[in-house]
Amino acid sequence: MIKLLKNRQIALSLIILGGLIFMAIFAGVLAPYDYTEKDLQNRLQPPSSNHLFGTDNLGRDILTMVMYGAQASLLVGFAVVSISLAIGVMLGVLAGYYGGWLDEIIMRLTDSFLAFPSMFLALAITAFLGQGMENMMLALIAVEWTVFARVARGSTLDVKTKGYVRASRWIGASNAYVMIKHVLPNIISPVLIMASLGIGNVILAAAGLSFLGLGVQPSTPEWGAMLNAGRTYFTTAPWLMLFPGLFIMITVLAFNYFGDGLRDALDQKMKNIELEGRF
Amino acid sequence: MLNEYFIRRVLYLVPVLIFISFMSFSLIYIAPGDPAEIMMTSPSGGYDEAAVEAFRIAHGLDQPFYIQYLNWIKNAAVGDFGYSYMSEQSVFETVLNAFENTLKLSVLALAIALVIAIPLGVVSALKHNTIVDDACRFGALLGVSIPNFWQAYLMIIFFSVIIHWLPASGFGHGTDISYMIMPAAVLGTGSAAVMVRMIRSSMLDVMGKEYIQTARGKGLSEKIVIIRHALKNALVPVITVIGLSIGFLLNGSVVVETIFGWSGIGNLVVDSILSHDYMMVQGSVLFVAVIFLLINFFVDLVYVWANPEIRYDKTS
Numbered sequence: 001m002i003k004l005l006k007n008r009q010i011a012l013s014l015i016i017l018g019g020l021i022f023m024a025i026f027a028g029v030l031a032p033y034d035y036t037e038k039d040l041q042n043r044l045q046p047p048s049s050n051h052l053f054g055t056d057n058l059g060r061d062i063l064t065m066v067m068y069g070a071q072a073s074l075l076v077g078f079a080v081v082s083i084s085l086a087i088g089v090m091l092g093v094l095a096g097y098y099g100g101w102l103d104e105i106i107m108r109l110t111d112s113f114l115a116f117p118s119m120f121l122a123l124a125i126t127a128f129l130g131q132g133m134e135n136m137m138l139a140l141i142a143v144e145w146t147v148f149a150r151v152a153r154g155s156t157l158d159v160k161t162k163g164y165v166r167a168s169r170w171i172g173a174s175n176a177y178v179m180i181k182h183v184l185p186n187i188i189s190p191v192l193i194m195a196s197l198g199i200g201n202v203i204l205a206a207a208g209l210s211f212l213g214l215g216v217q218p219s220t221p222e223w224g225a226m227l228n229a230g231r232t233y234f235t236t237a238p239w240l241m242l243f244p245g246l247f248i249m250i251t252v253l254a255f256n257y258f259g260d261g262l263r264d265a266l267d268q269k270m271k272n273i274e275l276e277g278r279f
Numbered sequence: 280m281l282n283e284y285f286i287r288r289v290l291y292l293v294p295v296l297i298f299i300s301f302m303s304f305s306l307i308y309i310a311p312g313d314p315a316e317i318m319m320t321s322p323s324g325g326y327d328e329a330a331v332e333a334f335r336i337a338h339g340l341d342q343p344f345y346i347q348y349l350n351w352i353k354n355a356a357v358g359d360f361g362y363s364y365m366s367e368q369s370v371f372e373t374v375l376n377a378f379e380n381t382l383k384l385s386v387l388a389l390a391i392a393l394v395i396a397i398p399l400g401v402v403s404a405l406k407h408n409t410i411v412d413d414a415c416r417f418g419a420l421l422g423v424s425i426p427n428f429w430q431a432y433l434m435i436i437f438f439s440v441i442i443h444w445l446p447a448s449g450f451g452h453g454t455d456i457s458y459m460i461m462p463a464a465v466l467g468t469g470s471a472a473v474m475v476r477m478i479r480s481s482m483l484d485v486m487g488k489e490y491i492q493t494a495r496g497k498g499l500s501e502k503i504v505i506i507r508h509a510l511k512n513a514l515v516p517v518i519t520v521i522g523l524s525i526g527f528l529l530n531g532s533v534v535v536e537t538i539f540g541w542s543g544i545g546n547l548v549v550d551s552i553l554s555h556d557y558m559m560v561q562g563s564v565l566f567v568a569v570i571f572l573l574i575n576f577f578v579d580l581v582y583v584w585a586n587p588e589i590r591y592d593k594t595s
Binding site for chain 1: 295298417420424426429433529530537548549552557561564567571
């Protein structure tokens with residue numbers, strides 16, 4: 001653990017992520033204004049000492065909205081990845097451990113979800129379920145779980161051949177015991193790496209859906225929705241789009257940089273797991 | 280060996296195709312509204328029961344679920360995806376037309392991506408663990424982390440608003456290349472970021488091989504060793520990158536085509552969703568999934584064909 005923190009890349013990305021999470025949690029205290037506060041006298045003001053990031057078309061302070069926006073983006077990222085991880089790891093371990101027909105069914109199901117380019121699947125699901133944050137999260141889970149299922153299955157197949165796992169079964173350990181005690185701890189590193197890269201991907205995709213008007217509604221502060229609202233004014237008031245976009249980029253970059261550092265630090269073999277450029 | 284692999288892969292396609300068609304079809308059933316009611320609702324809010332019923336019968340929506348599915352799949356198999364509830368146009372023709380435009384954009388984007396990614400990937404590998412390598416790797420991470428819609432607007436502000444070089448958006452009858460440059464560049468730089476990493480690791484892998492030592496031992500110049508021996512072999516795994524990039528380009532097309540007003544498949548899906556044109560959404564999603572599945576299938580075959588020694592895990 002301490003060795004990991006000595007890695008410059010990991011330490012740097014953790015500091016940035018810590019800052020973003022801090023900003024999201026304490027948005028209510030840190031933000032200079034109330035995000036619902038409309039000031040029609042001061043619409044579309046460029047960045048100034050009163051409004052560091054300027055104001056939007058309703059006179060709301062953009063810095064304040066960016067801070068609150070971090071809540072939505074990070075919440076969506078963490079929630080979607082945790083749920084996808086739970087589903088994917090469970091199915092992947094079962095498939096890899098038992099093999100046979102169970103493996104066939106789970107893997108063909110995974111293939112089927114992967115057959116859709118992820119953005120089209122997410123779009124189709126949000127379109128038919130209806131707009132809104134919960135539906136968008138469901139759509140993103142449908143896209144994201146397959147990554148974990150594949151990684152977990154691959155690692156399980158690898159662990160299964162190890163002597164200690166065979167020995168454990170030989171002395172009569174139950175399957176559940178072997179999976180929890182031996183398989184899970186050994187697949188944690190690849191899964192953690194994919195989770196970190198996954199959060200970045202999910203935040204990007206969520207922002208994309210909200211940008212298209214199919215995710216978080218414009219009334220709640222969210223970076224993608226802010227970009228969508230700023231489209232109309234992008235030539236006259238580019239700061240409406242500049243700052244939310246910048247924060248999406250910093251956040252996604254920090255998660256990707258962290259996952260990348262983790263991959264280098266944890267396992268040399270893992271260098272072969274390439275970034276899944278899905279979004 | 281290859282035949283056996285081929286047959287196994289073809290057999291895997293069958294359940295996946297059934298599943299994706301079922302998923303695409305079921306989408307209409309999870310929708311909150313009844314398409315007949317939505318279509319027959321007048322702008323003032325009310326709808327006529329008789330008209331709704333007539334619409335249902337006309338579009339077969341009164342049949343049980345499985346009959347509708349079987350009818351739909353039977354027609355879809357011969358390229359009949361039905362008609363748009365909105366424009367009454369053939370879904371398949373509209374989708375095909377839009378896909379052709381997406382393909383044009385994707386080819387240009389892929390070319391841009393390769394032009395950026397090959398030199399950067401090679402340099403990154405040759406200068407392994409130096410500051411140049413670090414910069415390339417960081418650049419690649421940055422490239423996958425930039426929201427494409429944001430990048431698109433930054434480019435519009437610069438190239439259209441400030442220096443007036445390129446049109447901000449539009450289709451230009453699909454032949455005017457000036458309309459394609461910006462959307463293709465946004466898509467291309469994103470894919471390039473993914474490719475740089477793969478070319479780098481593939482190149483590093485090859486550089487460690489014995490035949491490179493042999494080539495060097497023969498006294499060949501470093502330039503010839505790199506280009507003729509290393510790069511040629513390193514590009515083989517890059518075939519898979521193209522498969523990966525197709526996914527990246529298709530996903531990117533959704534937002535990028537919408538912003539630039541390019542009449543491709545991404546734009547079509549978004550427009551159809553916003554206008555509740557369910558038949559069009561269903562048809563486009565199924566079409567894209569089938570194309571994507573087949574492309575990945577061929578990419579896999581080419582990869583195995585180019586690397587006969589690759590042992591594929593039999594169960595995956």
